[in-house]
Every structure is written in C-alpha cells, then in structure tokens.
Amino acid sequence: MNFKTLTIALALLAAPAAAQEVKIGVAAEPYPPFASPDASGNWVGWEVDFINAVCAAGEMQCVITPVAWEGIIPSLTGGQIDAIMASMSITEERMKTIDFSDKYYNTPAVIITAKGSGLTPDAAGMAGKIIGVQVSTIHEAYAQKHFPEAAEIKTYQTTDEGFQDLAAGRIDASQADSIAIDAFLASDVGKACCEAIGAVADDPSILGLGVGVGLRKGEDELKAKFNAAIAKVIADGTYDEISKPYFASSIYGG
Numbered sequence: 152m153n154f155k156t157l158t159i160a161l162a163l164l165a166a167p168a169a170a171q172e173v174k175i176g177v178a179a180e181p182y183p184p185f186a187s188p189d190a191s192g193n194w195v196g197w198e199v200d201f202i203n204a205v206c207a208a209g210e211m212q213c214v215i216t217p218v219a220w221e222g223i224i225p226s227l228t229g230g231q232i233d234a235i236m237a238s239m240s241i242t243e244e245r246m247k248t249i250d251f252s253d254k255y256y257n258t259p260a261v262i263i264t265a266k267g268s269g270l271t272p273d274a275a276g277m278a279g280k281i282i283g284v285q286v287s288t289i290h291e292a293y294a295q296k297h298f299p300e301a302a303e304i305k306t307y308q309t310t311d312e313g314f315q316d317l318a319a320g321r322i323d324a325s326q327a328d329s330i331a332i333d334a335f336l337a338s339d340v341g342k343a344c345c346e347a348i349g350a351v352a353d354d355p356s357i358l359g360l361g362v363g364v365g366l367r368k369g370e371d372e373l374k375a376k377f378n379a380a381i382a383k384v385i386a387d388g389t390y391d392e393i394s395k396p397y398f399a400s401s402i403y404g405g
Contacts, residue, residue: 172212173373175202176232176365179217180309184334184397185238188217197397201255202236204389209380220308221287224249227365234377235365238328240289242359250368252377254361257404259350260290261329263317263336270324272349277301280323283313290326293357311335318344326351330402361404 177194181187185198194215206213218226223239226232227249241251262272262282270276278300284290286306294304305322307313313325314335325332329350335341351358364377384390385403394402 171210171376172214173206173234174216174232175206175213176216176218176223176226176235176237177202178220178223178237180220182238182310182331184330197393198236198238200393201384201390204384204393205236205255205377205380208383208389209376211376211380220285224365227367233367233370233373237365238362239365240359241361241363242289243356244292245359245365248368250366250370250374251363252366252374253381254363254404255381256402257361258329258402259353260293260326260358261332261347261350262324262326263314263332263345263347264324265317265320265344266346268323268346268348270348272351274298274300276348277324281305281321283307283316283322283325285310285313285327289358290328293351293354294326296357297351297354314341314345324348330398 177186177198184196186194186196189195194217199215202213202215216232218232220237223232223235223237224245227235239245241254245251262270264270270280274297277298279302281303282294282298282301283305284294284307286308291304291306294301298304305313305316307316310325310327310331313322313327316322317325318340329347332347336345336347366374366377390403391401
C-alpha cells in the first residue's frame with residue numbers, strides 16, 4: 152500500500168458515519184400549530200421544529216413524509232415510512248399493532264361549542280347533540296364510548312373542518328386536543344362564534360398516555376435512539392425554546 156492509498160484509507164476510517172436516514176410520517180392533513188404546509192409547500196409548526204431537533208440530537212437524517220391520516224399506521228407497518236410523528240396518542244389499541252417511544256407531549260381533550268350554549272362536556276350535556284370529531288382519532292373513539300345519547304357523531308378528515316361546521320351552526324359541539332382548540336379560538340372566526348366548555352373526563356384506555364413516536368414492533372435500536380434524543384432535547388432546554396413561540400405554557404404534561 153503506497154502512502155497516498157494509506158492516507159485515503161485512514162481518512163475514511165476517521166470520517167463520521169453517515170447519519171441514519173429515517174422517513175418521518177406526518178399527517179397530510181394540516182394540523183396547526185403542530186404541522187401544516189406553508190404557502191411554499193414547506194412543512195412548518197411546533198411538531199416540525201421538534202422533529203428537526205430530535206433528529207439532530209439523534210444524528211438521524213430525517214425526511215418528512217406526508218401520509219393521509221387514515222393510512223399512516225399501514226404505511227408504517229408496510230415499510231413506506233420508518234416512524235410516525237403526527238400527534239399520535241399512545242393508546243392500548245394502537246399498541247396492539249405498533250410500538251411507541253416515550254411521550255413527547257400530553258394535552259387534554261376539550262369540547263368547544265357556540266358561545267352561550269350552556270352545554271357541559273359530559274354525557275348529559277352531549278345528549279341529543281351533533282358532535283364533530285376528526286375521523287380515526289382518539290376523539291372519535293371517546294365520543295362513541297362516552298356520548299352514547301348523542302344525536303350524531305359526525306366525522307371529518309380534519310379537525311378544522313369540524314370547527315368550521317360548528318361556526319356555521321351545522322353541529323352543536325366539537326371535541327379535539329386543547330391546543331388545536333386554542334388555535335381556533337384565537338382566530339377571527341373562533342373569537343366570534345365559539346368557546347371551550349371544558350376538558351372531558353380522562354379515560355387513559357382511549358385518550359392514551361400522551362403523544363409519542365410511532366414505530367414498528369421490534370425496532371428496538373431505533374426506539375432507543377428516539378428515546379435518547381427526546382430526553383436530550385428536553386434536558387438541554389431545546390424543548391422549551393421550541394415551544395415558546397407557540398404556547399404560553401409547557402405542553403409536556405404529567
């Protein structure tokens with residue numbers, strides 16, 4: 152081996168390994184302030200910032216891959232994506248099919264109605280009412296179990312579609328994550344029409360244990376990498392810095 156060849160070989164050995172490429176599935180349907188495409192088609196929002204921070208901390212080369220919400224778990228199990236970071240709650244039902252990282256946020260489920268409705272966020276208050284929820288979510292499952300006397304549980308492809316129907320008077324209430332509701336109530340339409348009437352009673356078997364990274368079962372190495380990266384981002388203050396522009400208080404939860 153000549154000197155030039157030896158030098159190249161040593162340089163290759165010293166070079167850092169290429170970052171692992173990970174396809175991160177996000178819901179193709181906009182879900183502000185967590186993730187939505189801007190006017191240029193770039194994905195922006197708190198969860199996008201968090202994805203970038205976690206991938207940097209874990210030395211992963213992440214590629215954001217939009218997938219229709221209803222097909223996002225099949226896309227993971229089928230290998231089209233490597234992880235789900237789309238505000239997916241860690242639930243017993245989902246854990247039958249996929250695995251999860253440690254949680255990275257946890258916020259309550261809240262019901263919103265027209266101003267002055269006098270309704271309450273419980274079975275008695277929702278009896279005979281039309282309730283809007285996003286399809287294939289914990290909110291749809293919760294409404295079906297806890298509001299059996301509702302006149303109708305109407306499903307939408309996006310949470311915002313339900314909010315718009317509520318503003319137009321076509322439904323009586325909508326259940327969603329508190330952060331999504333806060334964002335709507337801060338809008339001109341939300342300010343004019345609606346109010347949050349409170350959080351629903353907790354049911355961990357449906358509402359889950361917070362939001363985590365969805366992973367294929369058996370991907371223990373990747374799971375460990377995500378858990379370590381999430382812990383690092385929280386410990387070094389990056390999590391709080393990312394959250395400040397979006398939220399008045401921590402969304403990490405108990």
